[in-house]
Amino acid sequence: MTMRIGIIGYGNLGRGAESALRLAPDMELKAVFTRRDPRTVSILSQGVPVLPYADLGTMKGEIDVMLLCGGSATDLPVMTPEIASQFHVVDSFDTHANIPAHFAAVDAAAKQAGKVAVISVGWDPGLFSLNRLYANAVLPQGTDYTFWGKGVSQGHSEAIRHIPGVLDARQYTVPIEAAVEQVRRGENPYLTTRQKHTRECFVVAEAGADLESLAHTIKTMPNYFADYDTSVTFISREEMELDHSSLPHGGSVIRSGKTGWEGQTVQTIEYRLALGSNPEFTASILVAAARAAFRLAEQGQKGCKTMFDLPPASLSPLSPEELRATML
Amino acid sequence: MTMRIGIIGYGNLGRGAESALRLAPDMELKAVFTRRDPRTVSILSQGVPVLPYADLGTMKGEIDVMLLCGGSATDLPVMTPEIASQFHVVDSFDTHANIPAHFAAVDAAAKQAGKVAVISVGWDPGLFSLNRLYANAVLPQGTDYTFWGKGVSQGHSEAIRHIPGVLDARQYTVPIEAAVEQVRRGENPYLTTRQKHTRECFVVAEAGADLESLAHTIKTMPNYFADYDTSVTFISREEMELDHSSLPHGGSVIRSGKTGWEGQTVQTIEYRLALGSNPEFTASILVAAARAAFRLAEQGQKGCKTMFDLPPASLSPLSPEELRATML
Numbered sequence: 001m002t003m004r005i006g007i008i009g010y011g012n013l014g015r016g017a018e019s020a021l022r023l024a025p026d027m028e029l030k031a032v033f034t035r036r037d038p039r040t041v042s043i044l045s046q047g048v049p050v051l052p053y054a055d056l057g058t059m060k061g062e063i064d065v066m067l068l069c070g071g072s073a074t075d076l077p078v079m080t081p082e083i084a085s086q087f088h089v090v091d092s093f094d095t096h097a098n099i100p101a102h103f104a105a106v107d108a109a110a111k112q113a114g115k116v117a118v119i120s121v122g123w124d125p126g127l128f129s130l131n132r133l134y135a136n137a138v139l140p141q142g143t144d145y146t147f148w149g150k151g152v153s154q155g156h157s158e159a160i161r162h163i164p165g166v167l168d169a170r171q172y173t174v175p176i177e178a179a180v181e182q183v184r185r186g187e188n189p190y191l192t193t194r195q196k197h198t199r200e201c202f203v204v205a206e207a208g209a210d211l212e213s214l215a216h217t218i219k220t221m222p223n224y225f226a227d228y229d230t231s232v233t234f235i236s237r238e239e240m241e242l243d244h245s246s247l248p249h250g251g252s253v254i255r256s257g258k259t260g261w262e263g264q265t266v267q268t269i270e271y272r273l274a275l276g277s278n279p280e281f282t283a284s285i286l287v288a289a290a291r292a293a294f295r296l297a298e299q300g301q302k303g304c305k306t307m308f309d310l311p312p313a314s315l316s317p318l319s320p321e322e323l324r325a326t327m328l
Numbered sequence: 329m330t331m332r333i334g335i336i337g338y339g340n341l342g343r344g345a346e347s348a349l350r351l352a353p354d355m356e357l358k359a360v361f362t363r364r365d366p367r368t369v370s371i372l373s374q375g376v377p378v379l380p381y382a383d384l385g386t387m388k389g390e391i392d393v394m395l396l397c398g399g400s401a402t403d404l405p406v407m408t409p410e411i412a413s414q415f416h417v418v419d420s421f422d423t424h425a426n427i428p429a430h431f432a433a434v435d436a437a438a439k440q441a442g443k444v445a446v447i448s449v450g451w452d453p454g455l456f457s458l459n460r461l462y463a464n465a466v467l468p469q470g471t472d473y474t475f476w477g478k479g480v481s482q483g484h485s486e487a488i489r490h491i492p493g494v495l496d497a498r499q500y501t502v503p504i505e506a507a508v509e510q511v512r513r514g515e516n517p518y519l520t521t522r523q524k525h526t527r528e529c530f531v532v533a534e535a536g537a538d539l540e541s542l543a544h545t546i547k548t549m550p551n552y553f554a555d556y557d558t559s560v561t562f563i564s565r566e567e568m569e570l571d572h573s574s575l576p577h578g579g580s581v582i583r584s585g586k587t588g589w590e591g592q593t594v595q596t597i598e599y600r601l602a603l604g605s606n607p608e609f610t611a612s613i614l615v616a617a618a619r620a621a622f623r624l625a626e627q628g629q630k631g632c633k634t635m636f637d638l639p640p641a642s643l644s645p646l647s648p649e650e651l652r653a654t655m656l
Contacts, residue, residue, distance in 0.1 A: 016587070016588075018589075019587060019588050019589045020587065022589070023468040023469055024468070044589050096656070099652055099653075099656055100652060100653060103652060120656055125656045127462065127597075129655055129656045130462070130640055131599075133640050133641070133643070133644055133651060134455065134640060134643065136644065137616040137619075137643040137644045137645075138609070138612045138613050138616050138643075140351040140645075141351055184602070186602070186604075259344070259347060259348065259604075259605060259608040259609060260344075261343075261347045261350070261372050265604040265605045265608050266604045267601075267602070267603050267604055267605070267608070267609050267612075268601070268603075269455075269600075270598075270599070270600040270601075271598070271599050271600075272598040272599075272600065273595075273596070273597055273598075274512070274514070274596040274598075275595050276587075276593040276594045276595055277587060277588065277593045280587040280588055280593050280595070281587060281595050284466045284587055284595075285466050288465040288466050291465075306652060306656055307640070308639070308640050308641040308648065308651050308652070308655075308656070309639050309640075309641055310639065310640075311636070311637050311638065311639050312458055312461050312462060312635070312637075312640070313461070313636040313637055315461070315462065315465040315466075316461055316464065317465075317468075320636065321428070323636050324427055324428060324431060324634060324636070325428060327457055327460045327461050327464065327636075328424070328427055328448055328453045328457045328634055328636070
């Protein structure tokens with residue numbers, strides 16, 4: 001049975017979802033919804049309509065799962081509960097501190113409507129979280145480490161762009177390899193913020209801007225850069241476009257634990273992502289989670305879920321028999 | 329509510345399970361069962377009885393989940409269905425080719441008795457399988473690679489021990505780092521058996537044995553060594569005990585995939601284990617799976633499961649709320 005999918009929002013994440021759906025043998029993209037004028041949005045899929053967000057309700061009964069491709073700051077807190085009262089939904093809500101409140105709001109809406117909503121899907125939160133959970137369940141005695149990068153932090157890039165005199169900026173978070181190696185060797189180090197990551201900023205400045213003062217402003221910005229060793233490199237608009245237009249990311253979750261009667265044995269679990277495109281990868285996870293949402297709903301489940309609640313098999317297009325024969 | 333656990337078999341795996349249970353706040357070890365004379369088996373836990381395997385039935389109603397710590401060759405194919413008709417069970421059946429048949433036999437027994445049986449728990453099959461599943465669901469277009477080691481292969485060590493003139497042997501499987509690096513870089517190489525792993529053998533020979541001929545016999549053994557670059561080092565009994573008494577293992581599962589409209593973006597997912605003790609780690613996974621078995625049974629489920637069927641949250645002692653707040 002083909003699952004009928006809608007995409008809401010056509011930025012980097014929405015475009016990634018469109019591509020990911022091409023590789024799903026059991027899904028069909030039915031429509032893309034946008035808050036822009038649909039005539040200004042041109043998508044890649046042939047014969048798929050671009051519809052105004054306001055017309056969402058008219059597709060009830062024609063779409064099974066909506067992929068919410070908006071942002072966590074203002075879009076999803078409102079959108080996810082609203083849409084979960086009409087469709088099964090998947091979102092990538094990633095403001096860690098607000099997940100409990102978001103969960104409660106979405107759960108109430110989805111339960112009332114008999115829908116399944118999977119929130120906080122992606123890689124962190126998402127696949128990284130899953131690996132933290134599995135590693136902690138298997139090694140209760142131990143320490144967790146998360147390293148991010150090398151990759152573009154959109155939030156940090158944006159923070160630099162807001163500084164007067166800055167035209168464009170790209171910030172890379174870079175894990176400190178010596179620290180990663182220490183953790184891998186099971187040395188269980190205590191690491192400060194500064195010892196785990198450096199931050200590399202590439203900045204296009206306005207003509208005539210005081211570069212030294214700009215660099216100082218960036219490096220001392222509280223919360224964003226003050227706690228890190230930060231480098232600032234000024235480049236031209238052309239260099240920015242040529243060398244920094246993709247959105248790579250990744251990182252690793254490592255749990256270093258102990259087993260044995262006296263806790264004498266060191267065991268290390270590492271999960272590592274090297275992503276050519278952060279939004280394309282995140283969108284690929286949304287698509288797999290949409291499959292799980294649809295299947296849980298078919299089993300009569302409803303309400304809000306996270307990846308912690310999804311049986312792994314429910315994410316795969318293969319049958320349980322095929323999975324056991326080919327992947328176990 | 330405390331889950332009451334039994335261990336069947338007290339070899340390396342059973343001892344590992346005993347240690348792992350110490351770290352489970354929600355479990356209590358009720359008894360260890362053995363086919364040896366119980367008076368000859370001394371366990372580490374205070375006040376826990378060692379009982380003959382034949383008395384298993386007398387503990388019905390006093391134990392919730394049995395951890396089956398026997399071998400896949402002859403023990404588990406018989407034991408798991410038999411015991412699943414009296415208790416919830418977890419086993420580490422790892423003969424990949426026979427999993428479908430084992431699943432069917434265990435499923436029939438467990439369903440009839442209203443019990444939950446989780447089979448093929450461990451790291452391969454087990455955590456490695458889970459990572460293959462997740463990585464394939466997220467990146468449908470791509471290639472899987474599994475590297476094992478550096479670690480002791482018990483099957484290969486045993487094969488050497490059967491050669492006349494050999495007193496003891498330890499075989500290490502060693503991944504070829506250059507191949508691992510190629511895969512990590514997303515180069516998607518085609519790798520032969522010989523290009524992925526080497527095999528290092530440490531052998532204690534009988535006094536006066538023809539070492540050159542022994543080494544030749546090992547290196548040319550079909551299925552086990554003929555397809556690999558194999559080294560053979562002769563050592564003394566004392567060196568064997570001093571340097572090769574632990575059972576380290578590990579390895580990595582890597583999926584190198586493509587995303588984007590034209591499949592132009594390389595994405596790499598890697599899962600890597602570095603294990604100080606293979607049996608202690610495997611036993612730790614059995615314990616987490618026992619928790620999941622118990623919880624699924626409480627929800628009214630029955631029959632045979634694999635780790636593919638267990639919602640990740642069911643493996644953790646934390647509540648769903650705690651998990652979302654601390655690990656998502």
